[in-house]
Amino acid sequence: MPDALFAAIRRACTPDQWSEGVRRVRANAVVGEHRDGDEIVVRVATRTGLAALKVSLYLDDDSWDCDCRQYDGCAHVAAAIIAVRRSDESGQTL
Numbered sequence: 001m002p003d004a005l006f007a008a009i010r011r012a013c014t015p016d017q018w019s020e021g022v023r024r025v026r027a028n029a030v031v032g033e034h035r036d037g038d039e040i041v042v043r044v045a046t047r048t049g050l051a052a053l054k055v056s057l058y059l060d061d062d063s064w065d066c067d068c069r070q071y072d073g074c075a076h077v078a079a080a081i082i083a084v085r086r087s088d089e090s091g092q093t094l
Contacts, residue, residue, distance in 0.1 A: 005062045009081045013073030021078025030083035032094030040084055042094065044076040055080040 010018065024030060029045035031052070038060035043052035053067040053076050066076045087094040 005057060005059060005064075006081055006085055008062045009064065009073055009077055011073075013075075013078045017073050017075045018078045020075035021080075021082055024075065024079035025082045025086065030079050030094070032083075032087070035094075040080075042080045042083065044079045057081060057084065 013021070024044060027045075029052075031043045031045075033041040033043055033054070035041075038058060040057040040059070042055050042057075044055055045052045055067070055076050056065045057077075057080060058064065064077050064080075066074055066080075068074050068076055083094055
């Protein structure tokens with residue numbers, strides 16, 4: 001995974017959003033949906049128990065999209081990139 005996307009998301013998130021993303025990863029709230037070329041799609045469970053939000057990460061242009069509709073960083077995108085990076089580093093499928 002390009003480090004540039006990880007860095008861009010880290011910069012876009014507030015410290016609280018990033019911390020919440022870490023908590024969601026630790027709670028196993030991130031599930032991989034598919035990885036195809038330059039796009040990775042995951043689902044991130046919400047605290048409220050509602051349907052998991054879809055997060056798309058675009059590796060080629062260092063951008064992302066989340067169903068929560070926040071245009072900057074959010075805890076869901078933070079959780080997605082952290083989980084993807086951890087799975088890549090461990091060699092395991094998300």
